[in-house]
Amino acid sequence: MQAAEKLFVERGYGAVTVKDIAKEAGIHHASLYHHIPDGKAALFVEVATRNMKRHHEGIQQAIAGADTLREQLQGIASWLLSEAPVDVVRFSKSDLPAIAQATDQATADKIASLMHESTLLPMTHVLHMAQAKGEIDHPHLGNMAGAVFSAIEGLHSIPDQYLVSSRQAMANQIIDVFIKGMQAD
Amino acid sequence: MQAAEKLFVERGYGAVTVKDIAKEAGIHHASLYHHIPDGKAALFVEVATRNMKRHHEGIQQAIAGADTLREQLQGIASWLLSEAPVDVVRFSKSDLPAIAQATDQATADKIASLMHESTLLPMTHVLHMAQAKGEIDHPHLGNMAGAVFSAIEGLHSIPDQYLVSSRQAMANQIIDVFIKGMQAD
């Protein structure tokens, strides 16, 4: 019944009502409270946690299923583009402050940490492994991991009708530019 | 009185209440309706339009104030990092649908177009100019413009306490990688 995940992740905490969720699930909104006795904020926390763990899993599998940096990043892009956008800006500036107020700061901090561990750390790890193998040579891999991540996620914002090629093809172009730009002269 | 801009742009339409705006402006929320007789949605439209026009102006000036592609992109980054985040994902997936429902689809479409013209088109133009001068050589400049934009905007999501170097320094690193990656072999 956690199709709440879709709505929360796509539109954010404040922009989704419990009625929206109930409607998506095909039940009356009062019935939802049987499943979420602790209310909307608790549901968001649960759903955000699930979502981040799924992302961690998906990204890890994408990494494990490829050998070269290019293939690994393409696999991560494939995963990210198959999921609802991970809007880190909205998350840190809008969702988490609201959750911190509805519950407490520690809960919000925990989700923020989980997000970082689930998305940026694996990306950074991939770059470090590639650097150890000599595929790239760059002094700021953490920054580059964030940049690649943001660039790929940004593709979600392009409406379908404006797409000239697939988002995956565009992601691959971006990845190629990053890899080439991160190589030693 | 349009300090509503700050709140709307930072947190999004749904996450900001009229009372929040009134409080930020230091007046009672009922007093706000003297200035916004057409309500919250109309205010958002007005504010979003202003915001996009300011961005267009800021980006154009950053471009005009520099000669090389690197300096122009650094100038654009400096502008973007001095402003509240432009969260295109939240905008397209959350804010605009809400505005379309509160007003009409045409109004939402207009803002979306303005956003594209104000941010991505100037960035793309810069890349095309640089290509004409031989600074870069890449077949998908529109995609690259979006990628640079998203990568820079993503820096907003890093909390101050986690910054090891300034956002501008990180933006410059990203720009260098992009330029090098977009150059011909």
Next chain:
DNA sequence: GTCTATATAAAGATAGAC
């Protein structure tokens, strides 16, 4: 587990005094 009905609180909005 799901519904109807209802309570409570918050948000958007208006009226009218000053």
Next chain:
DNA sequence: GTCTATCTTTATATAGAC
């Protein structure tokens, strides 16, 4: 132009029947 007071609608949440 700003306030207090009030209205309406919407949202979160609970109670209790089925």
